[in-house]
Amino acid sequence: MEIYNFIIENKEVLKIFYAIIIGAICTVIVLKSDRLFRLSFHQGIRYFRNAFLFYGLAFVTRYFISPFLPEPPQIILKALFEYFLVMAGFFLLYSLLWKKIESTGTDYVSSLFNKKLLIFYFMAFVIIVLDYLWNSYYFLFSSQIILFIFASIISFSNYIKNGKKGNFLKFYFIAMILNFFAWILNAFVALYFEWSQLILIFIYAMNLIIFLLFLWGVIKVMRVKRKWQGKEKG
Numbered sequence: 001m002e003i004y005n006f007i008i009e010n011k012e013v014l015k016i017f018y019a020i021i022i023g024a025i026c027t028v029i030v031l032k033s034d035r036l037f038r039l040s041f042h043q044g045i046r047y048f049r050n051a052f053l054f055y056g057l058a059f060v061t062r063y064f065i066s067p068f069l070p071e072p073p074q075i076i077l078k079a080l081f082e083y084f085l086v087m088a089g090f091f092l093l094y095s096l097l098w099k100k101i102e103s104t105g106t107d108y109v110s111s112l113f114n115k116k117l118l119i120f121y122f123m124a125f126v127i128i129v130l131d132y133l134w135n136s137y138y139f140l141f142s143s144q145i146i147l148f149i150f151a152s153i154i155s156f157s158n159y160i161k162n163g164k165k166g167n168f169l170k171f172y173f174i175a176m177i178l179n180f181f182a183w184i185l186n187a188f189v190a191l192y193f194e195w196s197q198l199i200l201i202f203i204y205a206m207n208l209i210i211f212l213l214f215l216w217g218v219i220k221v222m223r224v225k226r227k228w229q230g231k232e233k234g
Helices: 002-009 011-040 043-068 071-101 118-134 138-165 169-193 197-233
Strands: none
Touching: 011 043, 011 197, 043 071, 071 118, 071 138, 071 169, 118 138, 138 169, 169 197
8 A cells, every 4th residue: 555655646656757767678679670671671670669759759658758748739649649559569479460461572662651661650640639639548448459459469370470470470469468457557557437537547558568578579689680690500
């Protein structure tokens, strides 16, 4: 109980530390996954990298810019926060689907802006407009829950197909499942508990675990890749 009271009393400061940690994790994942792409030229890694670029932008917008601005600009920043979150989820899903949508050997195509991705940018825009009109986050929650259901199924299927060779796929699948439950909890808290502080603390902890899990997976794959390259050179 004392720990809980301490967290509640210092929640604004702790939110800043939470955002700094998540932002740092996103930065490391973006840099390391970019390096991993240059080593492997695996197209899906580019979209995975972009997902954490957008997650990083979302957390910077929400925790480092929005609190220091007056109400009118905050409305725009809240919309940007939601937009970045939705796009991050879409990029994670696209990192699993790109082989079914694109032809191989398309590294010259921009991984941020191309014709295939326009539908996701448009869908993200529609979602934030609907939430603005309804004055809620219902469409955000619904879209992410549905998205991570599909992402969990696809990542599990990929893990089964690749077996022990799928070093990163195991972490990917677990992280997708955790993401799914995190969004379920977010929606549940918003609808029935009016953002209960206790459950929000649990959600923040789960989010931190999810991001650390992705970071761990990226670092593990980097080590395997470097080890394999070292053997190849030897």
